Amino acid sequence: MIRLGQTSPHWYNHYMMSEFDLIAHYFTRPVRRTGRIALGIGDDCALLKPAPGVQLAISTDMLVEGRHFFADADPAKLGHKCLAVNLSDLAAMGAQPLAFTLALSLPAARVEWLTAFSDGLFGLADLHDCELIGGDTTKGPLNICITVFGDIPIGEALRRDSAQEGDDIWVSGALGEARLALAHYWNEIVLDSAALESAAARMHTPTPRVELGLALRGIAHAAIDISDGLAGDLGHILQRSRLGATVNVDALPSGPALARQTQELRRRYTLGGGDDYELCFTAPTARREAVLAAAQSAAVGVARIGRIEAAPGLRLVDEAGTALALPTTSFDHFATP
């Protein structure tokens, strides 16, 4: 690692700081979870101690300016979001957050930006007791790459390949609000300020469903987090479990701003909007009460949206059970301009 915080903290009071100073200043904090983190920031590698009976879940996400966020993105919200999307992957496995590394390419080391970014980042990290253990910084186009680590008791991971025929399909929270905010920013629709505020909050500061993922251990068969749109992400469960599903599109939960839009928009954005960071999971019908109790303990709503079936493919129906022909494609970074 090109070493977070490896030099002494003799700060420059400059608009531009040196690499080592900025890192030491904004990203170095004492290791608190000394039980598991044998060595944090400041050496060639960090060292994690294994806990008995536990596997390490690992996920990495890269966020690029102009692709995942606007050039003028609020740095505090960006700090929150780039960790949130990684914690969402841990949530989808039922993993307990433990630590993360941060690699950051920045056009310039601006004090205001770094202060706000690290505040947003550590604000969410502290909520989940997830420690920064290392990283890298470089000059370049704005790019944030986080790798996150979590604990899962052996055999309890919520995988994508474990759905079973007859399972209920569930989704947490509400879908489509982030896509609705994007539609406003792209001038596809016009939201009033209250609607924009609530939709934009879902887009900029998503809540990773970590507690729900933990509560679903031993209850859910399969799970995934919804980053590219429900239809596509559920499709990954179906493909890896070698099964199909029927989903009631009108059972998909929309947030308050999307709920006031047309049925066509609600269906399109809840199915394929993306950037939701809710969990989609399957569980046996016999565990419906357990699912609801898990959701209650995690203080998040869950909606039952369909059923896993033997016949491959994803079938969409309306409330009355009539088949619908709606697009189910996921976001593809290289198919879009």
Add this chain to the structure above:
Amino acid sequence: MIRLGQTSPHWYNHYMMSEFDLIAHYFTRPVRRTGRIALGIGDDCALLKPAPGVQLAISTDMLVEGRHFFADADPAKLGHKCLAVNLSDLAAMGAQPLAFTLALSLPAARVEWLTAFSDGLFGLADLHDCELIGGDTTKGPLNICITVFGDIPIGEALRRDSAQEGDDIWVSGALGEARLALAHYWNEIVLDSAALESAAARMHTPTPRVELGLALRGIAHAAIDISDGLAGDLGHILQRSRLGATVNVDALPSGPALARQTQELRRRYTLGGGDDYELCFTAPTARREAVLAAAQSAAVGVARIGRIEAAPGLRLVDEAGTALALPTTSFDHFATP
């Protein structure tokens, strides 16, 4: 993770491929180390099983076009180098490579580039039995971020803070050749084609000293890999160990191309060139034979360049012991244009 290889491999024969197709095609391979990797590419997270008595060493490095490599860099060499710099961090801890994640921002998904890049990447990965277990791809300015994982028996890590007064200071291989190649590319000097070829090989396809790091377990007190220049990187050992050192600048090993340059250039590039990916380590004088045997077993040369002392600071001397005033600054990404 935005999931390496999560869709079925129905390849497009297009110049531009979709994200999921390109990932599945170029980066998905069956997991071979099933003993430690419980789940590889294709879910929200990868799962690593702990081995008894072993800690996990973790390092991350981000390489940016125009900063760490030229825009026209050979993609096969780039694939090699971006993993090499990460393996070098494992080597500096004495860790055994286990696995890595890859996050890749690409302007376009070009078949030729991806073929060569993945060939270079996996060529080095296979040499060290290091498996790709997950990652992320996105469209954007070329940026490669790798996080690497290795095993170290508890208590055997070669840390930076463990140098002891009286230790010899050693360095592996040869220094300054990568900087010499860069000087040629920057038109600071002109190398003949043979010299350029050997220097450029050090710059583009460095050899991480993994075997040496492993062989130094139980022998070396402290170690670091030389990425930003010997003087600065040794400085990190001194700072964290709260000690000082005297180094004989004329004992620093230069490679064959640099050896034919002026003494001034040799001293400057071996001390502060950077991009060397050699190991600098300290060991008790009583273990000189053990160090030499470790180097022999790892098939790499080592040179004894100085001594750890109680007085803080790095003192540079020539062969006769006369003090030299030479710059000892490290490369700083934000201090340079």
